[in-house]
Amino acid sequence: MTGLDERRFRRLLRWYPRAWRRRHGEVVLSTLLDAAEADGRTAPTAAETRRAAAHGTAARLDRPFALGTALAAVAAAVVVGILWTAVPTGDLALILLTGVIPGLATASIVTTSRLRGWAEDGEALAILATASAAWALNVLAALAWSWGFDAADEGRPVVGLAAAWLPVVAGAGVVGAVALGLACSALLRRATRWGVVVRAVIGGACGFGLAPVLGVSTLSPATAGVMAGIAVLFVLLPSPSASRRAARAVSAQSARPVASGVPVVPSTRRRAASRGPAWLATAGGVVGVAYALTGATWSPGADDGTAAMAQGITLLLLSALPLLAAVGLYGAESPTRTAGLHRWGPLALVALAVSSVALAYIGAPDSEVMQPGMYAGAVLIGSALAWAIATRVRLPRPAALTLGVAVGTLFASFVGAMVLPVLAFGVPVVGLVLALRSARPSALPPAPAVRSGEPAPVG
Amino acid sequence: MKRPRRILQYYDDGNIKASMSTPLTPPAFWILTALTGGRRHGYEILRETAAASDGRVTLKVTTLYSALERLERDGLIASDGEEIVNGRARRYYVLSNEGEASLAAEVEALETQARVARARLEASRPASAPGRAVLS
Numbered sequence: 001m002t003g004l005d006e007r008r009f010r011r012l013l014r015w016y017p018r019a020w021r022r023r024h025g026e027v028v029l030s031t032l033l034d035a036a037e038a039d040g041r042t043a044p045t046a047a048e049t050r051r052a053a054a055h056g057t058a059a060r061l062d063r064p065f066a067l068g069t070a071l072a073a074v075a076a077a078v079v080v081g082i083l084w085t086a087v088p089t090g091d092l093a094l095i096l097l098t099g100v101i102p103g104l105a106t107a108s109i110v111t112t113s114r115l116r117g118w119a120e121d122g123e124a125l126a127i128l129a130t131a132s133a134a135w136a137l138n139v140l141a142a143l144a145w146s147w148g149f150d151a152a153d154e155g156r157p158v159v160g161l162a163a164a165w166l167p168v169v170a171g172a173g174v175v176g177a178v179a180l181g182l183a184c185s186a187l188l189r190r191a192t193r194w195g196v197v198v199r200a201v202i203g204g205a206c207g208f209g210l211a212p213v214l215g216v217s218t219l220s221p222a223t224a225g226v227m228a229g230i231a232v233l234f235v236l237l238p239s240p241s242a243s244r245r246a247a248r249a250v251s252a253q254s255a256r257p258v259a260s261g262v263p264v265v266p267s268t269r270r271r272a273a274s275r276g277p278a279w280l281a282t283a284g285g286v287v288g289v290a291y292a293l294t295g296a297t298w299s300p301g302a303d304d305g306t307a308a309m310a311q312g313i314t315l316l317l318l319s320a321l322p323l324l325a326a327v328g329l330y331g332a333e334s335p336t337r338t339a340g341l342h343r344w345g346p347l348a349l350v351a352l353a354v355s356s357v358a359l360a361y362i363g364a365p366d367s368e369v370m371q372p373g374m375y376a377g378a379v380l381i382g383s384a385l386a387w388a389i390a391t392r393v394r395l396p397r398p399a400a401l402t403l404g405v406a407v408g409t410l411f412a413s414f415v416g417a418m419v420l421p422v423l424a425f426g427v428p429v430v431g432l433v434l435a436l437r438s439a440r441p442s443a444l445p446p447a448p449a450v451r452s453g454e455p456a457p458v459g
Numbered sequence: 460m461k462r463p464r465r466i467l468q469y470y471d472d473g474n475i476k477a478s479m480s481t482p483l484t485p486p487a488f489w490i491l492t493a494l495t496g497g498r499r500h501g502y503e504i505l506r507e508t509a510a511a512s513d514g515r516v517t518l519k520v521t522t523l524y525s526a527l528e529r530l531e532r533d534g535l536i537a538s539d540g541e542e543i544v545n546g547r548a549r550r551y552y553v554l555s556n557e558g559e560a561s562l563a564a565e566v567e568a569l570e571t572q573a574r575v576a577r578a579r580l581e582a583s584r585p586a587s588a589p590g591r592a593v594l595s
Contacts, residue, residue, distance in 0.1 A: 012521075024524060024528075026548040027501065027524075027541070027548045027549070027550045028501075028520065028521070028524050029548075030501075030502075030547035030548045030549065031500075031501040031502045031505070031520045031523070031524070032520045033547065034501075034502040034547065035502065035505060035520050038506075045519075047519055048519055048520060048521060051519050051521035051522055051525075052521045055521050055522075055524075055525045058525075115532075117529055117532065117533055120484075121525055193482050193568075
């Protein structure tokens, strides 16, 4: 052990957060010293130093960080909500909307992705760095545009940042595209065996397609609300892979008493029950989409494209009802899922919201006739979100309730029921996926212990 | 000091392979491979990896621990007690059911890839290659 400069190795650990050092510090230090001794070195290698810097910095992106940034995004969204009613075009509101809230939400989402293994340390750091730069540029772009607009309005000359809006907007778009591309590529790496070039091309295409849309959409408060909400949900809801693991452990337990010769498979029947409503939703959804897009040309009930679209959306929304039933039945299969009341309750509220919006759409496009139904839908969907979150997040009860109510209220007031008609177009797709998944046998075959063969379906 | 756990015996549970389609990173692959031999601590894993790959793969210590952390979080391995040996802290790791299933699935995928590549290579060889004459 002589000759080794232990302090230089210990210095590498300073990159890591204190909690991490307490848990792993001594073990890592010992292994570093073992490796150095075997190589006859007295100091860390350059590669070790680089890796420690990257891994140590990434280790600071932990759960408290993810939770803190998500809650800060929600708090900022509430501030914007108040500001927006008072001074809709104030610079502070603009900065919060186009940079601070999406930036905080992005930091939280990237951190949770790292914690769930969807992004490696290096990837998470790269995405976070580029995304932060992109949101900063997005703020500058929004300010430049707004100041330039005001100046032109008042007949003043457009100077400074306002005059440079075009390169700033372009810069924000390009950097944002790179950040989104990196994120897409990281997800593809996790999910596929595609090479780096294929991932770069697909990721780049996604990035350049999405970045301008996302950047511009931050001018609406709804985007900030949705992003903050997604960040909170993402960090607080249990990870699907963890639930799967728990479910698997339970099913392994129930499969073990092979004395009867047949493992217990409680889920298959309920899953099969979800198949019927799922197919019904798919069929209704396909008809709805077809009607919405082509009804004007053949249906006697639709005078023009707008009427056909409204009637098609009503059909789609009605098709969502059997889909919700199928989702409930399908969710019932897992032993780790939430208790019946808390599964069916939020689903029932969503069903009411959908019905209310479907009724409202009968009156389309007369917004005065539609308004009561749309408002009722917004309140119902906010309540459903509040119920679902409050009973699912892993927090003490009062905190869970507060969070659920906060997210539900934010969603109801910022996004409202307008999202339902858009989401309704997903009904046939989700219905089809659910129907196909329910059709496959989910659990163990009657004969126990088949070691080889096709991988069992996930879920 | 905990005794080494034996947690591999329930491997043949049809459900375990369910989510194993995601590829393993090279460090994860070699760590799981090293742990098939039983309970190991960090430095042993480094040494075994270098030996098993004929020195082609040399894991950095920090890479090793970031991979170990991730594998433990994913439930593919479990830590199995710590010891102080000659003043140095050693933490031991063992393979879990999922870890073994995951490694088996990865090996299967690699074998499929190798089979396809070999078949293509053989098909592209001149007619004098053995096997080709029999086929044609």
